[in-house]
Amino acid sequence: MSATRFPRSTVNRLSAEHVTLAYDQRVIAEQLSVEIPDHSFTVIVGPNACGKSTLLRALSRMLKPSQGKVLLDGQAIGSLPAKQVARTLGLLPQSAVAPEGITVADLVGRGRYPHQGLLRQWSTEDERVVQESMRQTGVAELAERYVDELSGGQRQRVWIAMALAQQTPLLLLDEPTTYLDIQHQIDVLDLCAELHETQGRTLVAVLHDLNHAARYATHLIALRGGEVIAEGAPNDIVTAELVERVFGLKCQVIEDPETGTPLVVPAARKARAQRVTAAS
Amino acid sequence: MRTHPRSRAVRVPGGLSLRLDPRALTVVVLLLLAALAAGLALIGTGDARIPVADVVRTLAGNGNAYQHFIVHELRLPRVLVGLLVGASLGLGGALFQSVSRNPLGSPDVLGLSQGATAGALVVIVLMSGSAAEVTLGALIGGLVTGLAIYLLAWKQGVHGYRLVLVGIGVSAVVTAVNGYLLTKADLVDAARAVVWMTGSLDGRDWDQVWPLLGLCAVLLPLVLTYGRGLRMLEMGDDTAGALGVPVQRVRLILMVSAVLLTAAATAAAGPVSFVALTAPQLARRLTRSPGPNLVASLCMGAALLVTADWASQRVFGAGRLPVGVVTGVLGGGYLLWLLVTERRAGRI
Numbered sequence: 290m291s292a293t294r295f296p297r298s299t300v301n302r303l304s305a306e307h308v309t310l311a312y313d314q315r316v317i318a319e320q321l322s323v324e325i326p327d328h329s330f331t332v333i334v335g336p337n338a339c340g341k342s343t344l345l346r347a348l349s350r351m352l353k354p355s356q357g358k359v360l361l362d363g364q365a366i367g368s369l370p371a372k373q374v375a376r377t378l379g380l381l382p383q384s385a386v387a388p389e390g391i392t393v394a395d396l397v398g399r400g401r402y403p404h405q406g407l408l409r410q411w412s413t414e415d416e417r418v419v420q421e422s423m424r425q426t427g428v429a430e431l432a433e434r435y436v437d438e439l440s441g442g443q444r445q446r447v448w449i450a451m452a453l454a455q456q457t458p459l460l461l462l463d464e465p466t467t468y469l470d471i472q473h474q475i476d477v478l479d480l481c482a483e484l485h486e487t488q489g490r491t492l493v494a495v496l497h498d499l500n501h502a503a504r505y506a507t508h509l510i511a512l513r514g515g516e517v518i519a520e521g522a523p524n525d526i527v528t529a530e531l532v533e534r535v536f537g538l539k540c541q542v543i544e545d546p547e548t549g550t551p552l553v554v555p556a557a558r559k560a561r562a563q564r565v566t567a568a569s
Numbered sequence: 570m571r572t573h574p575r576s577r578a579v580r581v582p583g584g585l586s587l588r589l590d591p592r593a594l595t596v597v598v599l600l601l602l603a604a605l606a607a608g609l610a611l612i613g614t615g616d617a618r619i620p621v622a623d624v625v626r627t628l629a630g631n632g633n634a635y636q637h638f639i640v641h642e643l644r645l646p647r648v649l650v651g652l653l654v655g656a657s658l659g660l661g662g663a664l665f666q667s668v669s670r671n672p673l674g675s676p677d678v679l680g681l682s683q684g685a686t687a688g689a690l691v692v693i694v695l696m697s698g699s700a701a702e703v704t705l706g707a708l709i710g711g712l713v714t715g716l717a718i719y720l721l722a723w724k725q726g727v728h729g730y731r732l733v734l735v736g737i738g739v740s741a742v743v744t745a746v747n748g749y750l751l752t753k754a755d756l757v758d759a760a761r762a763v764v765w766m767t768g769s770l771d772g773r774d775w776d777q778v779w780p781l782l783g784l785c786a787v788l789l790p791l792v793l794t795y796g797r798g799l800r801m802l803e804m805g806d807d808t809a810g811a812l813g814v815p816v817q818r819v820r821l822i823l824m825v826s827a828v829l830l831t832a833a834a835t836a837a838a839g840p841v842s843f844v845a846l847t848a849p850q851l852a853r854r855l856t857r858s859p860g861p862n863l864v865a866s867l868c869m870g871a872a873l874l875v876t877a878d879w880a881s882q883r884v885f886g887a888g889r890l891p892v893g894v895v896t897g898v899l900g901g902g903y904l905l906w907l908l909v910t911e912r913r914a915g916r917i
Contacts, residue, residue: 351807375813382807386670388800391859395576402801403813407794411578411588455812 301327302491303348303378303459308357310343310515317343318515320357325459325508330485330492332502335512336536341495342383342463344512348493349380349461375403379457381448383464387436393447394432397423400454422453426480442473449480460484462494466501474498478505499536503527503551511535527551593856593865600852600868607875608652612644614879615887642774650773650837651875651892653781655844657834659870660792660863662845663852664827667799667861668820669732672907675846676831677900678733680740682840684714685832686766687743687750689839693762694754701776703765704836711832714739719824768841768893770878777837784833788826793863795819800860841893843900844870850907 303325310318317340325331325348333341346352347359350366358365366374379400387396400422401415423429426446431439436447445465452460462481466474482505485492496502502509503523510520513535519526529542532553539556546552580586612628613619619627619636626632627640662675676682688710692698698706722735747766754762798819801809810816831845851873852865877899878892 346807349807349811351810371810371815372813375811378811380807380811382805382811384805385808386803386805388803388859390857395859399801399804400812402797405797407797408585408587411576411580411586412584413580416578 301325302362303360303493305344305348305354305359306357308347308354308359310340310347310352311355312343312352316515321515321517322357323348323510323517323520325491325493328485328489328491329508330482330506331494331508331510332506333493333495333510333512334497334499334502334535335518339512340515341512345380345461345463345493345495346382349378350374351380351382372403375455375457377457378459378461379452379455380461381452381463381465383467385448387444387447389437391436392432393423393428393434393436393439393450394419396436396447397428397450397454400451403455418456419454422450425453425484426450440473441469442476445469445473445477446480449477453484457490459491459493462492464495464497466496466498474501481505499527499532499553500545503553504545504548523550527553590856590858593858593862596852596855597865597868600855600865600872604652604655604868604872604875607872607879608648611648611651611875611879611882612640614882615639615644646774646778647770647772648875649778650781651770651878652871653778653785654770654834654838654841655848655871655874656867657781657785657830657870658841658844658874659848659852660789660867661827661830661834662847662870663849663861663863663866664792664799664823664830665845666849667803668824668827670803671730671733672846672850672911673733674736675849676827677840677843677846678740679718679736680743681711681714681718681736681828681831682835682842683740683743683747684717685711685835686840687746688713689765689836690747690750690754690762693765694750694758697758704777707836707839708832711835712828714743715824715828715832764891765839767891768839768896769891770838771891773838781833781837784829788830789867792823792826795822796861796863799823799863803860839891839893841874842897843904844874844896847900847903848873850903 301324305321305323307320307322308318309316309320321340321344323344333344335341343352347354350359353367358367360366361369361374361378397419398415401418404415405411420429423432426449428443428446428450431443431447436444439447449465452462465477465481469477478501481492481494484490506523508521509523509526511518511526511531518535519531527542529540532538532540532542541554541556542551543554544552576588576590578586578588609621609624612624613621617639619639623632623636624640627636628645632640658676665674665676665679666672668674685707689703689707691710692703692706696702718732718736718739721739722732751759751762798809798814801812801814802816802819806816834841848870849862849866852862852869856862856865874892874896877895881890881892881895
């Protein structure tokens with residue numbers, strides 16, 4: 290766990306090495322190192338303002354570390370040509386805006402940008418990949434609909450389809466379930482798990498919900514105050530002690546009856562807990 | 570709901586493929602035709618009317634000496650300036666609106682036109698300069714204002730309302746300066762200044778055509794090349810960046826191009842109101858296509874300006890009403906409508 294870090298391997302494609310992350314003068318994290326295991330579904334969790342989205346932005350080269358470097362295939366990510374990186378690593382940011390009056394097929398098609406050029410604007414391969422991405426995410430029948438008309442869950446599927454159309458072995462998702470109701474959250478996470486399992490893509494997601502993270506992640510990174518508190522398989526690292534350390538929350542960790550993964554049950558308020566005891 | 574795909578791909582063996590939107594293409598062709606037709610009509614309009622057939626014959630080199638003089642020396646350059654100014658304003662406006670992701674982020678609102686006016690007024694009022702010097706002054710004024718807005722609004726890239734608000738502030742300051750300059754002017758200079766400030770194509774000749782044409786010839790290919798990146802930028806900086814768009818470079822190049830186009834157009838014809846605001850919005854409504862609609866906006870700008878000039882001459886007589894008044898009335902009305910609909914849609 291945190292005390293005995295695994296020796297850093299150099300085989301994994303994406304890693305951050307001793308990065309200091311800051312917006313202007315505000316330092317979010319210092320000397321932070323993480324490794325994204327290849328073919329994993331890595332989930333980054335932590336309380337608000339712990340630096341998880343910032344870390345994801347740095348891993349996707351949207352934020353340049355003020356010190357240290359992010360390595361993609363052994364090279365500093367900032368030094369690689371933008372389009373080359375875009376063919377290896379995709380990002381679905383929280384801030385994505387659907388242009389006014391765009392159709393689903395058009396939006397998904399924009400994911401093909403890194404594979405196109407001025408004279409190669411729309412190849413048969415582009416067409417095929419867009420169709421396949423829409424099929425995989427279950428939005429094929431919405432292809433000609435306007436994105437503005439869709440529900441939140443459908444829209445999120447469309448954005449994931451766009452990221453898939455980019456055909457990157459690595460895909461980073463920043464809180465893909467935010468603003469969705471529970472069945473759409475599960476829907477999106479199931480889709481991610483399926484993409485991870487059937488296509489062997491490496492997925493990295495920032496998630497708010499610790500139970501979702503514990504259920505879906507194959508590799509969990511717990512951050513607090515810009516530091517990695519623990520990393521590893523959820524079954525190995527999620528304990529009541531860890532949750533209290535990372536989130537400052539008293540809880541029990543039980544076994545998820547559906548999946549056998551850790552399930553975090555927050556402790557009840559004192560008064561209510563007593564009432565329950567008195568009643569029984 | 571539509572049942573047919575919006576765009577068609579044209580492919581040739583060897584990997585070359587182009588993506589075309591039939592509707593957008595039709596709109597562009599029709600607008601070009603409209604601009605040319607209005608241009609021909611405008612050449613024929615004036616104190617000496619020339620039928621369109623004679624205009625065409627003269628342009629082909631078969632007219633009589635009198636018509637040749639009027640067409641080639643007086644009216645053709647005026648029409649060409651009108652087309653180029655309209656095209657530059659339409660394209661500049663489309664770039665600004667797309668970069669700021671806001672229909673209000675156009676050069677009229679941002680104070681670029683006012684900045685160019687300040688430059689021209691300095692030359693007219695303080696230096697009593699020649700027409701060429703006024704043009705240069707306006708160009709410098711526009712570029713300096715563009716730089717000021719850039720320095721004030723640019724923080725990790727321009728963001729919609731920030732750019733608009735800074736622009737409105739800059740515009741207010743420059744308008745005050747312009748008012749001050751006008752009060753300092755004597756009667757002759759003041760009259761000249763006011764005519765310039767309305768935006769007019771009167772008396773424009775080949776000296777205005779060549780620099781504008783040269784600038785458009787350089788900037789148009791550049792802008793269209795980077796236009797694909799601009800489409801991606803509409804989805805947000807991070808989304809575009811993740812797709813491999815060099816976000817800061819694309820934005821800087823396109824903003825500089827937009828400032829140059831707007832400043833040069835204003836220098837050539839004065840601050841013709843609202844073409845830069847309306848042309849991209851009208852183009853977008855006609856093509857019904859997302860994205861900056863650069864080519865359609867350009868054609869729309871050219872068609873709008875020349876048609877407005879033709880209409881003002883037709884209705885009020887040659888040289889009576891500067892084209893800026895017509896575009897101002899039409900564009901101002903359009904702006905009001907836009908504000909109302911944007912408000913209804915909850916975007917303001």
